[in-house]
Amino acid sequence: MASEIKDDNAIEKPIEFLPPLLSKKFNITDVKQDAFKWDKEWEAAIASSTAADVLKEMSCFLDDSVFTPDHVEYLHKILRDFQKVATDILDKLLNDGHFDTIWLLLNAVEQRRHLLEGLKGASNALTLWGQDCRALCPEVTVSNLLSQGGKGFIDFLTRVLETSKSSNIPAFLPNSWWEQASDLPNPWWGQASDVSPPPRQRSRSTKIMFEVATINRNKFIGHFALFSTSSILKDITGRGEGMKNVLHLMENSKGYVARSIAQVKTTLRDKPVIRCENCTKMPEDIGEGVRFMVCSLCKSKLKFEVHYCSQSCQKEHWSVHKKACGKKRVTQGLSGTKGDSLWAFSDSDPVANLIRNLPKDGITLRNIGVNPCKGKRSPAAERQAEMLEADKDAEYFLFTASGERVRFVIDDLGAKMIFRINRGVVLTQPTNTVGVNALGEYMLKLMSKYPGLSRDIILKQLCAEYGDDVAGEIVKLEQDSGKRGAGTFIESWLKDCSSVFGSFSWLNLMV
Ligand SMILES: [Zn+2]
Ligand SMILES: [Zn+2]
Structure with a gap:
């Protein structure tokens, strides 16, 4: 050239x-x-x-x-x-x-x-x-x-x-x-x-x-x-300094993970949006040149902005807002606004929405849910879902050869979240078994030495729940992770993801 x-x-x-x-x-x-x-x-x-x-x-x-x-x-x-x-x-x-x-x-x-x-x-x-x-x-x-x-x-x-x-x-x-x-x-x-x-x-x-x-x-x-x-x-x-984290992620995760993280990044907002606290509309929903008002008492006393698109919306919302007005910084935390801890994520991001839609009182990770299901679960998976619904603190239930129940719980918050998100996908979209690999690999590592359990027992259970193919896929994922020497998929995903997005500090809001 x-x-x-x-x-x-x-x-x-x-x-x-x-x-x-x-x-x-x-x-x-x-x-x-x-x-x-x-x-x-x-x-x-x-x-x-x-x-x-x-x-x-x-x-x-x-x-x-x-x-x-x-x-x-x-x-x-x-x-x-x-x-x-x-x-x-x-x-x-x-x-x-x-x-x-x-x-x-x-x-x-x-x-x-x-x-x-x-x-x-x-x-x-x-x-x-x-x-x-x-x-x-x-x-x-x-x-x-x-x-x-x-x-x-x-x-x-x-x-x-x-x-x-x-x-x-x-x-x-x-x-x-x-x-x-x-x-x-x-x-x-x-x-x-x-x-x-x-x-x-x-x-x-x-x-x-x-x-x-x-x-x-x-x-x-x-x-x-x-x-x-x-x-x-x-x-x-040349594996430049600024490229290291990204290359690590590319090499240590399946292609679809890196692609999906990259995809999420293109939809991230760079600043929070403004929404009417009453009708939830944004200025661009209403028309050009429209000026939103803020509650003046909240602004002067608390330096806190509660937005309204019109006087009538402010009036309508007063019965709710008056309890906190001027006293406490309270908004509904509408999707994408400053009060939404996930404001950067688009309104159509499935994971962000899963977390956004948790019950408002007592938002906790334990509520990353299982229901509703699109499609039909196997009887074994149905039983798993019912047990998880009944015990929100458990990550999963495993069964010994004699049918005894072993309750699986993760302490690490990040791993808990990734596990639960994958679990949510697996149990709500029965045809999408991608997440099973991550769940299986993680449980094999932590639970196969547990009294009464073994690799075979755990794999057999997952096959009963999600189909016979999953055992092979889980073992393949294990082999890939072993080659990299980088821990399980969930562990390395978490590490790499935080190197791209920063720490999951908002998780602390959810404990
Ligand atoms: Zn409005
Ligand atoms: Zn106010």
Whole structure:
């Protein structure tokens, strides 16, 4: 890739050193000094400019004596060659099935670091305007790309790849902000650069300048995609410090676990939402420009905000609220609001909802329930569910050969939660036996030496409850865990999960 571009230096080199006019105009920090600050300043500068302004500023030193249509054709060819290589790389990367999971599992600080590496790389790559090319790419902002736990970046790469694959190369990533700098719609450029006459007459210099800038915009985007992804790949192969936890999780859990955690991360809220304490609506449910009110007494006395969408909602809710008003910080803890200890989790997250829907009085882990069941349980599983319903402090009931009941209880809160969540899935969705493996492995480790129990006895019981296949699957999971030497699935899941999400401190609320 690099060599192909080097050969073309002859044309690009003389104008590569154009002064960074825009950076100067907006008083932007040099990318080499502080990429983070550089990015922030550009985000603000782009937000306050139109594409036409940017183009005008950038064409300051250039006129059509610099570029002939032949030049443009040549620049097209360079971009085409570059995009061929970039498309191949991105295609492999995005379709290997792990890259997006690894990326999503990285924490935001690490994600930002890689994005800034990408921006630095693109700024130093061979383009006409160097770091000023950033001004042509409003979609390449760190905050955009970090949105939804980093899904913004994956979406961006996917769009770049799809654009390249679906049109004749060179491919131009559509962007309505940028296209406002030209009256010519984007597809026109894709058809041919020598269409004549153009749909609308413009001065040749403007048309050519827009085309040259568009080529450089897409080059910057391509370089950004390559430099940022290669920074991530370098960290994966070199097992960089910031990558360790994620790789550990990838290697020590079944693929679906890592994927599901990554998936949860894309739905996490970055801040709590506001809901009317009475009708539970959010501002966006009601309409634009609506202003929610807060209870003034609670606010002044307790520095505590209880929100209402309207006076009538406040009135309606008064009979409930008056007991605590001004005296105690009490809200309903509606889903997603500050008062919801799981506000970061989306309203449709099944695990968060399982916990949210626990009885409000005496919220405890012991209430992570068993019922109701979708589908039909085996008689043995039905009996298990009934016993668990009757004894909420027990994690599970095992049976000795003579039929004596052994009550299984876990002390560790994290393990208790994971066990109970898996148990909930197993007992409410009889066709979904994935969780049985985790339960079985954990109980075999802790209980097979218990007087009256053995591996065989426990496995036999689980087969009676969930089907004959589960014994083989449990043993397989045990073998996998043994190879890793990392404890059972539940133990290592817990460890890895807390390294991605932080500690499960909210569990203490539930004891
Ligand atoms: Zn309301
Ligand atoms: Zn109040």
